[in-house]
Amino acid sequence: MSVSSTVGNVTAARLRRSVGVAPLRRAACVVVRAEKKEYYDYKDMPPLPLTVERIHIPKLGYTVVSKQNEPMRLASLAIFYDIYKDEQYKSRLTRKSAMTALCMYDRDDVAEAQNSPGDYPNIDLLYRVYNEGLDLEFKVEEFMPQ
Incomplete structure (x- = not known):
């Protein structure tokens, strides 16, 4: 009834x-902040996961971040892990999750990435996913601290 x-x-x-x-x-x-293209404040940055060994996209053979380059890509580590753990995105990079991730990066870094392609490969990847409408699964390899 x-x-x-x-x-x-x-x-x-x-x-x-x-x-x-x-x-x-x-x-x-659920309203996604990124749909309005609002940038997150630094205080809204997701916490840094300590157990991640590597985040990669098998279909592209692309490593987003690994323990070898972690000090250079702490923002990517936190942002991609947050997208990975968010139920609404189901561990996938889509237009919606890419826009959300882009809004989590520092606004100046995103602007600089647009002006200097190649300097920020993870931001470039997110723009590619958004602009081409890609739907990519990504994997997070974790280890258990001893």
């Missing part, structure tokens, strides 16, 4: 209240 249907002169919502059943609720619509 839908909420708008009636039973005699009694609506379904009234019927639910009278028999003690909780009213139906709509699921909240």
